[in-house]
Amino acid sequence: MKTGIYLFLVGGLLVLAGVFSDARPALAQEACPHPPGVTLPPDPPVTAQQVENGSATQGQFALAVRAQFKSQGSETVSAEQLAFAGCRLRLEGGPMRSGSTYIVTLTPDGRVFLHAKDMSLSAGSLKPAIYAGILSALGVPGTVLAGLASPDPAIGNRARSALLQLLEREPHAEFDLTSAVPGVRPGIPGASGYAAAYVSANTEQPRLLLAGFDLDASHLRDEVIDYGNPAITARDVVDRATLKQFVTEALRFLGGALRSARTTAESRAAFAKARLALRDPNGPWRHGSVYLYLLDRTSNIIVVHGAFPDQFELRPLVPTVRDVVTGKLVLPQVLEAASSSPEGGFVEYYFDDPDDDTDSADIPKLGYAREFTRTTSAADGTEISTHLVIGSGVYLRASEPVARQTNAVKAVLPQVMRAMTASTVDAVSGRIQQATASTPPAKGFSLGGASTLADA
Structure with a gap:
């Protein structure tokens, strides 16, 4: 049996603020820290600043970054190197981001995977007219574009297969959708830039890299979101019993999805x-200080952050914060609680909110975490097991102002944890997809000692 990644989904403001970092603010303009003993990658031969000052084009920048993505993805690099390279990718004023010049990557279905300027837009889907315009600029035939929009599953599958084959050739081209095309679409403000396809060395799947497209929420289509039908929501979490039930409901939702x-x-x-x-x-999965996030333990990359995706999503975490009473690191206690029994466990720790002068370290913070396993079969029949922990956290004081909690979260992660790279993200994504996407569907779920998701 091939063992997949360990993913940890642990939610709640206090779990985040008290487990993974110290209380120093992360300033957007700080230089990326140089990890001791690490050979740093060179700047790309064409930088975002050169594009902004007119000495280089968006196309030259996009192709230079694509070459680095492919190189970093094909080499064995340390977590420290990936962290530094990722910090550069999102650092305003750094070689990879300046003004309106930054990187966005798309999956072949037109969803935003990485947005160097605003990760809160990741997972959103481009409006069909915009994505079709970009693909057309890359040379995708109109017959394939029509097939992608077809309601017929067979036609859609053939079109998607043809699209993947075309993108694997790694075409690149400039696109400009700001002018109207009579009878086809109106002009789309801001929808211009340079697109370059590449095949990720980690996932062996094509991606689209965009540069010069200042992509915002207006470029994403409205979607009907399926929240599941939880019997208890984040708003209802007030004590141990409701916290545990909320986590179980979230587990059912993710398992079903x-x-x-x-x-x-x-x-x-x-x-x-x-x-x-x-x-x-x-x-139903967010309310005040109660929310969820997903952590890949192998790389310590946050895959999903329910409340502040732009600050924390797809960035590595390091356990540095200690219980102010016992002096013990908090993160290992959370993970130990998750695996302590088939139903997981609670953890209480003492951590003073640095943004609230009225807060007291004498009041413990409560978290709950639970481990489960998903098993799938790869195309060659190999079984892949993915071990996860799902959880949440809550302040037990009902009168806690949400604004104070929000400010505390924004202040807790240091500059080094702003790191994210396309190669790191691709590697994490590849392991997630391998563990959750193979044909046939999942063989089963195990919740600690339970054998199926229904036993939760």
């Missing part, structure tokens, strides 16, 4: 839609 996926493409789309559901402030 991923179990229905039969192919890699379906799994990718299902996971993206689940991210949207978990992050929606108007949905």
